[in-house]
Amino acid sequence: MSTTPPFPEYELPESHYLNVGYGAGIRSWLLTTDHKRIALLYLASVTVFFFIGGVFATLIRIHLLTPEGALVSPETYNKLFTMHGVAMIFFFLIPSIPAVLGNFLIPIMIGAKDLAFPRINLLSWYIYIIGGSFVLYSFSTGGLDTGWTFYTPLSSIYSNSAVTPAVIGIFINGFSSILTGLNFIVTIHTMRAPGMTWFRLPLFCWAHYATSLVMILGTPVVAITLLLAGLERMFHLGFFNPSMGGDPILFQHLFWFYSHPAVYIMVLPAMGVVSEIIPTFARKPIFGYSFIAASSIAIAVIGFLVWAHHMFVTGESTYAALAFSFLSYLVAIPSAIKVFNWTATLYKGSISWDPPMIYALGFIGLFTIGGLTGLFLACLGLDIHIHDTYFVVAHFHYIMVGGAVMGYVGGLHFWWPKITGRLYPKTLSQFAAIVLFIGFNLTFFPQFILGYLGMPRRYHSYPPEFQVLNVLSTAGASILALGYLLPMFYLIWSMRYGKIAGPNPWPATGLEWKTDSPPPTENFQVTPVVDWEPYDYRNRPDLGLVAGGPLAPAHGDD
Amino acid sequence: MQSQLPLYPEQASNFAPHVDALMIFITSVCVFFAAGITIAIIYFFFKYHRKQADAVGVPIHGDPRLEAAWIIVPAILALGMFSWGAVVYVDYRHTPSDTLDIYVIGKQWMWKVQQPNGLKEINELHVPVGRNIRLTLASEDVIHDFFVPAFRVKMDVIPGYNHYNTMWFRPTKAGRYHFFCSQYCGTNHALMGGWVTVMEPTDYAAWLSGSGASEANPIAAGEKLFAEKACVTCHLANGTGRAPSLNGMYGAQVLLADGTSVTADDAYVRESILQPNAKIVAGYQPLMPAFQGQLTEEQIIALTAYIKSLQSQPVPAKGSGVAPVKGAETAPPTEKR
Numbered sequence: 015m016s017t018t019p020p021f022p023e024y025e026l027p028e029s030h031y032l033n034v035g036y037g038a039g040i041r042s043w044l045l046t047t048d049h050k051r052i053a054l055l056y057l058a059s060v061t062v063f064f065f066i067g068g069v070f071a072t073l074i075r076i077h078l079l080t081p082e083g084a085l086v087s088p089e090t091y092n093k094l095f096t097m098h099g100v101a102m103i104f105f106f107l108i109p110s111i112p113a114v115l116g117n118f119l120i121p122i123m124i125g126a127k128d129l130a131f132p133r134i135n136l137l138s139w140y141i142y143i144i145g146g147s148f149v150l151y152s153f154s155t156g157g158l159d160t161g162w163t164f165y166t167p168l169s170s171i172y173s174n175s176a177v178t179p180a181v182i183g184i185f186i187n188g189f190s191s192i193l194t195g196l197n198f199i200v201t202i203h204t205m206r207a208p209g210m211t212w213f214r215l216p217l218f219c220w221a222h223y224a225t226s227l228v229m230i231l232g233t234p235v236v237a238i239t240l241l242l243a244g245l246e247r248m249f250h251l252g253f254f255n256p257s258m259g260g261d262p263i264l265f266q267h268l269f270w271f272y273s274h275p276a277v278y279i280m281v282l283p284a285m286g287v288v289s290e291i292i293p294t295f296a297r298k299p300i301f302g303y304s305f306i307a308a309s310s311i312a313i314a315v316i317g318f319l320v321w322a323h324h325m326f327v328t329g330e331s332t333y334a335a336l337a338f339s340f341l342s343y344l345v346a347i348p349s350a351i352k353v354f355n356w357t358a359t360l361y362k363g364s365i366s367w368d369p370p371m372i373y374a375l376g377f378i379g380l381f382t383i384g385g386l387t388g389l390f391l392a393c394l395g396l397d398i399h400i401h402d403t404y405f406v407v408a409h410f411h412y413i414m415v416g417g418a419v420m421g422y423v424g425g426l427h428f429w430w431p432k433i434t435g436r437l438y439p440k441t442l443s444q445f446a447a448i449v450l451f452i453g454f455n456l457t458f459f460p461q462f463i464l465g466y467l468g469m470p471r472r473y474h475s476y477p478p479e480f481q482v483l484n485v486l487s488t489a490g491a492s493i494l495a496l497g498y499l500l501p502m503f504y505l506i507w508s509m510r511y512g513k514i515a516g517p518n519p520w521p522a523t524g525l526e527w528k529t530d531s532p533p534p535t536e537n538f539q540v541t542p543v544v545d546w547e548p549y550d551y552r553n554r555p556d557l558g559l560v561a562g563g564p565l566a567p568a569h570g571d572d
Numbered sequence: 573m574q575s576q577l578p579l580y581p582e583q584a585s586n587f588a589p590h591v592d593a594l595m596i597f598i599t600s601v602c603v604f605f606a607a608g609i610t611i612a613i614i615y616f617f618f619k620y621h622r623k624q625a626d627a628v629g630v631p632i633h634g635d636p637r638l639e640a641a642w643i644i645v646p647a648i649l650a651l652g653m654f655s656w657g658a659v660v661y662v663d664y665r666h667t668p669s670d671t672l673d674i675y676v677i678g679k680q681w682m683w684k685v686q687q688p689n690g691l692k693e694i695n696e697l698h699v700p701v702g703r704n705i706r707l708t709l710a711s712e713d714v715i716h717d718f719f720v721p722a723f724r725v726k727m728d729v730i731p732g733y734n735h736y737n738t739m740w741f742r743p744t745k746a747g748r749y750h751f752f753c754s755q756y757c758g759t760n761h762a763l764m765g766g767w768v769t770v771m772e773p774t775d776y777a778a779w780l781s782g783s784g785a786s787e788a789n790p791i792a793a794g795e796k797l798f799a800e801k802a803c804v805t806c807h808l809a810n811g812t813g814r815a816p817s818l819n820g821m822y823g824a825q826v827l828l829a830d831g832t833s834v835t836a837d838d839a840y841v842r843e844s845i846l847q848p849n850a851k852i853v854a855g856y857q858p859l860m861p862a863f864q865g866q867l868t869e870e871q872i873i874a875l876t877a878y879i880k881s882l883q884s885q886p887v888p889a890k891g892s893g894v895a896p897v898k899g900a901e902t903a904p905p906t907e908k909r
Contacts, residue, residue, distance in 0.1 A: 088759050088760055088761075088762065088763075089759055092756075092758070092759060092761070159758070159759070161756045163756075165714075165715060165755075165756070167713070167714055167715075167731065168714040168715070168756070168757060168758055171714075172680070172713060172714050172758060173758065256730075256731045256732030257731070257864060257865045258864075259847065259864070260732075261732065262715060262730060262731065262732060263730065296620070296629050297622075297627065297628040297629045298628065298629030298630060298631055298632065299631050299632070299633050301632060301633070301634050301635075302633075302634040302635075302638075302639055303633070303634065304634075305634070305639050326661070327717065327726050327727050327728050328728045328730065328737075329727065329728060329730065329737040332661070332662060332665045332666075335661060335665075336658055336661075336662075339654055339657065339658065339661075340654055343650040343651070343653065343654050344650075346646070346650060347643060347646060347647055347650070350642065350643075350646045351639070351642065351643060353609060354609075354638075354642040355634075355639075357609055357612050357613055357616075358632075358635075358638065360612075360613060360616035360617070360620065361616060361620070361632065362620060362629055362630040362632065363616070363620045363629035363630075364620065364622045364623075364627040364628050364629045365616065365617060365620045365621050365622055365629075366621075366622045367617075367621065375613055375617065378609070378613060379609075379610060379613070382605075382606055382609055382610075383606060386602040386605065386606055387602070389598055389601075389602060389650065389653055390595070390598050390599075390602075392653075392654070392657075393594060393598060393653050393654070393656075393657035394654075394657040394658050394660065394661030394662075395590060395591060395594050395656065395657040395658070395659065395660025395661045395664070396591060396594045396595060396598065396657055396660075397657075397661075398587070398591070398660075398661065398664055398724065398725055398726060399591050399721070399724040399725070399726070401726060401754070402717060402719070402726070402754040402755060402756075403754065463579060466579070466580055466581075466595070467578065467579075467580065467581050467721065468581050468719070468721025468722075468750065468752065470719060470752045470753070470754035470762075471754070471756065472756040472761060472762075473761065473762035474761075474762045475762045475763070476762065477750060482577060483577075550631070551628040551629070551631070552628065552631055558626065559626045559627075559628050
């Protein structure tokens, strides 16, 4: 029995954002102000950086097969993990969901024709490309060996690698992030269609609103901090250099003031994606809409107050450590609220096993482990032991790869029919999601144990007793790599050969599914009027469902 | 004994059982929640699998009681984790007074250790079992971190005149244990490790005296430096020089020009050598040159040891800038007006 409704044979719409201006070729892409095309420019460029970062990761895992290091010199190894981090965090994870899916979807989801500032949107892509070029220049002219954290005075005085261009690149790239955040906030405030009230907003928009707050308020701090480190390096100024009276710990405070909230830039949008996928494939309203929406804002706000939990063993004052530990536990609560609400949404749903749902449930599993292991690190007494070990590496990969990337890939699968107008092979993509989930756990779960046993991070060689777990992790990584390569192939394949999707293949309730796939350049032929509640399948005869569904108790649970 | 694939390192310090107990507590809570969520998801996944293509779910919008429950229960458990963790941490950050003091200096990419009698070790640390050990940590270059997994302790080693991190532990089991640098510090970060040897106290005493310690007496080295660097020209022992006498200064309260006073500990001595103008002793002019960048960490430790050794000598007539507090001084310093 089929789990998706039999839908008629669709044709691609005659005119849509992809074929408009086709004659102008590359020019029509590089000068576009259409948020959907800019999203695709981002999709291509973040994929390039994901690929670069992925190659570095592969080399790291191969190198760690033997205790003395199987592949490269210590210098090269240090460059590999540094460039892996810089490429993945600043140029893949931070822009991935917001600049690709957010860019594409937010205007359509709220019934607008474009973002509030279409040209600034294009500008932010160009800024990203310029910043990325500086970083690639750094990678190719000596590389970078400071760690993605750029701790001073190692980065500002002692490193012999190409720190300056990398720092300039990240500084420039920061403006891209700031402008994207600004664009989202103004758009969500001012351009909602009639009837699209705040509490009818898709939770994806709430998550991006919270993300944008962090982007606008946090990014300037890290940009300035890295600039100061760069100035210290170039002109021998003494901001952080202790031999000139500077304070190396000040750098860490400033760096983490952004870089901890940056974790929420990566994971909040993924939570937004999951909050869309779960109700769609359970065909029921999301459980606790307002709690999920509010918890996004709470994460963004409290997330700014926990940065010094990265510094419990720097010798910071005991009182500061107590405060930051307490606040770190506080920020765990809104994340827990989301996980409980997603799980509760499944209860009495009509659950399909379509690929986006597999990804979303995989996200919940991995994010739960990532979030819970954060409780270990927030614990002062325990952090003395596990700080700066592989436990930390495992923890943040569960959040940023298990969480954010799983959400991103799941989101791509969910909205791919909207973006390209075509479907991808279902069984193959279900298989890919499961491969990704298993490969991820095999790669990173052993690292929790490695960390507790005491293996520090960023080691190009290690005592032989750690070898078994490292080999296990590398074996898992080869499965994980397959989990990433499969979607790359079949999604590209589907762009030409996939079945035509039609406007609403799942079907889902959001405004983006009420327009063509792919959408026209102006998104809607007529400005839509919203007169339904979010994720409401009962009062939407236009979806062609309901007939066989179990009847709800009249206002039973409200 | 440990199996081939252990889940935790050996427990060899007073902190290890506490940290492991915390680990077990938090792991239990987390496994409970993770298992609950996973089982619920898998159960719903199969139980409510869509049977009919056009079926929809039961619209349930939420339940404030449930929301309250899953806010309050995790909050209470989190508070428990926080409190227990805080107790262990506060213990770790409050060094007891009866410690055996050992200096540890990190530099790219080696560790230099100096035992109380001046004996020096490289990438090795010998300590007696059952004794509270305090490590005073200094860095010659970048930030390092001294980490002993078997003791479950680590502390950053930070360069700079206002940082002298210390850490303490009490070894509970004789043996040899890894120590690592766990703060990334450049090319050979991974090689910047060594071994802690925990010995029976008698073995430790024998080892300490049998290793030719006299040639490396830090007090003698400090005294030599004190003359070489011309400290002695101003810091006259009888208190008549342009700078305060250092006799009896260490450990006492020093009265400063701004009216406050400060305890003369290692950090104060270090700062006063490297950045003399940071704290001016009452009654004296800021004349001393800064020695920032001109002394190695070892030399600073030697100078500190020498200054410490002046403690027993009588305080001279003009005074050493030592504030008249506690009852320690043999002759109260003259008041200056």
